[in-house]
Amino acid sequence: MKRIENYFQRNSFDNALFQPEFLCAKTIRERIETIGHLTARDAEDLLKIYNETNSGQHYDGSGWFDYQLHLRILFKIDNLKAEVDFTTGRISINAG
Numbered sequence: 001m002k003r004i005e006n007y008f009q010r011n012s013f014d015n016a017l018f019q020p021e022f023l024c025a026k027t028i029r030e031r032i033e034t035i036g037h038l039t040a041r042d043a044e045d046l047l048k049i050y051n052e053t054n055s056g057q058h059y060d061g062s063g064w065f066d067y068q069l070h071l072r073i074l075f076k077i078d079n080l081k082a083e084v085d086f087t088t089g090r091i092s093i094n095a096g
Contacts, residue, residue: 001074004067005029017059024053025067038078043093046071047082054089 008022028046035042050071058064071091072082081094 001025001029001032001067001070004063004070007063011059011063015059017057020053020056020058021064021067024049028071032074038075038080040080040093043075043078043080043082047091047093051090060089
């Protein structure tokens, strides 16, 4: 995920629409680094950051889609099921 964060940062120098994606990825990475095992509550907190960025103005290219996939894999590692609304791009944790 750090690689994608770096991609967002590099591109933000030439295109301001990458700045929200960079800040989102940086914030989420910093929080993940302080968490051992993700709980559903942790995931919801991280997704709040992602979903707020996703609903605002941002580049929304293939890097963002790749980042979304990485988030979902991260949650799956900790036995959490993330669901995507492919119309809006919002991700939520399925508690069931």
